[in-house]
Amino acid sequence: MIVTASIVTYKTNxxxxxxxxxxxxxxxxxxxxxxxxxxxxxxxxxCKQYDRVEYIFxxxxxxxxxxxxxxxxxxxxxxSCYHLVLNSDxxxxxxxxxxxxxxMENNENVAQLQPKITYPDGTLQxxxxxxxxxxxxxxxxxxxxxxxxxxxxxxxxxxxxHNCTVNIPYHQGSFMFFRMDALNRVGLFDERFFMYPEDIxxxxxxxxYFKTIYWPKVSxxxxxxxxSYQSTKLLVIHIINMIKYFNKWGWIVDRERSRxxxxxxxxxxxxxx
Numbered sequence: 584m585i586v587t588a589s590i591v592t593y594k595t596n597x598x599x600x601x602x603x604x605x606x607x608x609x610x611x612x613x614x615x616x617x618x619x620x621x622x623x624x625x626x627x628x629x630c631k632q633y634d635r636v637e638y639i640f641x642x643x644x645x646x647x648x649x650x651x652x653x654x655x656x657x658x659x660x661x662x663s664c665y666h667l668v669l670n671s672d673x674x675x676x677x678x679x680x681x682x683x684x685x686x687m688e689n690n691e692n693v694a695q696l697q698p699k700i701t702y703p704d705g706t707l708q709x710x711x712x713x714x715x716x717x718x719x720x721x722x723x724x725x726x727x728x729x730x731x732x733x734x735x736x737x738x739x740x741x742x743x744x745h746n747c748t749v750n751i752p753y754h755q756g757s758f759m760f761f762r763m764d765a766l767n768r769v770g771l772f773d774e775r776f777f778m779y780p781e782d783i784x785x786x787x788x789x790x791x792y793f794k795t796i797y798w799p800k801v802s803x804x805x806x807x808x809x810x811s812y813q814s815t816k817l818l819v820i821h822i823i824n825m826i827k828y829f830n831k832w833g834w835i836v837d838r839e840r841s842r843x844x845x846x847x848x849x850x851x852x853x854x855x856x
Contacts, residue, residue: 586684588667589616589654591647597629599806600671604633607669609677611684614661616654620644647756648772648781655771659763666766668759675803682801683760694765694793695786697754699745699802708805709739710755711797713847714787714840717829743851750850751797752790752843756782757805765793773831779821780828787832790843 588607592600600617607615615636619626620643630638639653651668658666665684679698687693700708713719719738736742740751759782769788772781789795832840 584665584684584688585613585661585663586611586665586667586680587614587616587654587658587661587663588612588669589618589651589658590669590671591618591620591650591654592626592671593620593644595621595626595671597626600626600629603669603671603674604630604636606674606677607680608633608635610675610680612667612680613663614658616657618650618654620646620650646774646777646781647779648776648785649774652771652774655766659767663763666761666763668756668761670757670805672806673758673803675801679801679803683798686798686800687760687762690794690796692794693796694762694769694789695754695795696760696798697758697796699797699799700755700758700805701802703804703806707745708755708807709741710757710805711745711749711751712740712753712755713738713844714753714783714837715825716837716840717834720825737848737853740847740851742853745797746799748799749797749847750790750794751847752787752795753783754786754795754797757807758803759786761789762793765789768792775827775831776824777820778817779824784828784831787839787843791839 590603604615613635617626617630617636617638619638619640624640627638627640630636637657641650641653655666665687683696683698687696697711700710702708715738723735769792773784776784786795
């Protein structure tokens with residue numbers, strides 16, 4: 584059984600990448616693809632230090648989803664059974680991948696899995712969410728906290744203790760463990776999204792046919808920086824790509840969104856305050 588992984592890089596800090604690779608290489612992953620969108624191939628030198636790392640220089644910033652698609656197609660050629668999409672600012676214990684793979688092997692209806700995710704200080708990261716409405720994103724970005732707090736609690740599922748296994752249609756893209764057979768059926772990342780909503784899009788496409796599971800029996804660390812909250816350029820990119828997302832799936836009317844979000848809230852025992 585072959586398990587592969589991919590990281591998309593763009594001017595990535597070498598210490599951060601080395602820490603991530605060292606973490607992955609302690610686990611039973613057959614090959615790690617570095618799909619580099621940087622303007623030069625300086626990261627090639629770092630990658631050459633590791634036996635199971637394959638460096639791919641894309642010679643352009645083709646986007647996050649497109650960069651992972653390049654790597655996933657390589658993984659398909661070597662008949663990978665499972666593929667892990669992750670960020671370079673993620674690290675985890677050596678036993679994590681084996682435990683996740685065992686769970687997937689014993690649950691054939693699960694196409695995608697995400698473990699519990701924490702910040703480096705151990706604080707829970709709210710990486711599983713409802714499918715967003717336009718108002719969810721507007722309120723998070725532009726309304727005062729006093730007005731957006733209740734909406735955010737529902738959308739980000741912060742009311743929930745994150746200690747039970749749940750089928751959730753939106754997994755954040757920092758750590759996404761896929762069954763390859765499901766990717767062959769559903770398709771890869773939608774490359775019209777340069778960055779940000781590609782994780783929402785692919786999870787909901789998987790969720791339509793399979794289970795997309797949050798599994799808290801294991802946890803990983805994500806040193807998440809929320810860069811679009813700090814950079815005007817990245818905020819504009821985020822907005823443009825969310826417009827593309829809502830153009831694809833629906834702004835006001837999205838029946839799948841309504842049905843699946845209600846199913847999640849019911850499963851988690853949500854009660855409106």
